[in-house]
Amino acid sequence: MNYPIKSIANILHITNDAAMVKNLAASFPGNDFLAWEDALYEGPINTEMDLAQLSDMRANFFSERGGLAREEIRQRYQTRNTQLLAYQEYAEVVLWFDKDLNSQLQLIQLIEWFSRQKMANTILSLISFETMAKEPAYFGLAMLTSHQLQTLMSKRWEVTWGQMSLCQQAWHALGSENPNALVRLCDVNTAMMPYMKNAILRFLRQFPSQANGLSHSEFLISHALLRQQHELNDVYLVMQAKEGTPFVNQAIYCSYLQNMCSGELPMIEQQSIDNEDLLEDEVVVELKMMLKLTDLGRQVLHNWVDWVQVRGINRWLGGAQLSEGNLWRYDQTRRRLIKTYV
Incomplete structure (x- = not known):
């Protein structure tokens, strides 16, 4: 059973981008912060690789696609990963991720990764903002005031084994060569991760x-x-x-x-x-x-x-490489992927 956590000392906060890090740093001085910056809705994902191997694969993808120096991108991933790997130095790791597609994919990746680690005395907790997200004036975690962030922090919950198991299933579905694994995931009860299903459905709409x-x-x-x-x-x-x-x-x-x-x-x-x-x-x-x-x-x-x-197609979405001979299309009416040929 999960429960609210009260301590606010020796904490690593992980969130989706540098802008959110600045907001958190202003709200929780003395803690450490990590931006898990990776556009996981684009490019290859191989869930059989370890974190370093996957990071190298994604660095290669973005350097080839964006014309940026591979070593520069690779160094960004290495710096990010090094800080994550030091998680046992903290009493607690707090995950701050919104309900949009990229935030949810990053959250899935991180919870799945932590599910395979020895946590020792480190608590893994998740910010719950469902009540606040239903308000008409809610435009995302990055827009919240310091007081609102502190309120959410006081109501955070320890990540459960059920959430870890669900994220394991989701992460491996995302990295599957057959993206219908994601379609099947939408038929599973994902209530313990309230924004996962909508995020997966949105990811499926990135297919042609x-x-x-x-x-x-x-x-x-x-x-x-x-x-x-x-x-x-x-x-x-x-x-x-x-x-x-x-x-x-x-x-x-x-x-x-x-x-x-x-x-x-x-x-x-x-x-x-x-x-x-x-x-x-x-x-x-x-x-x-x-x-x-x-x-x-x-x-x-x-x-x-x-x-x-x-136009033709040669594109990676998760574990699926779309090409003229391996084309998956999304049927919005049926909410299903269909394998076709150009």
């Missing part, structure tokens, strides 16, 4: 749609341009607003755009006002670039043309 070959993120981007052209940053803001619980960072957003704007038959045309590149050092530069939906883009949005058939 059965209707037109677009992932849901690609659909939101192109749909924002259906009526008129917009600046690149405005499209990003519209996509985030339509998402409900946004999770796509700007670098990943720009990689989606690059795919949709490139090739002989692009979905989106771009006109750079300042002749700037889409990406610079993993962040978006001054986003003074106009985007316009092409005729092909409109045909795809109306389900008259299939984007995968036009």
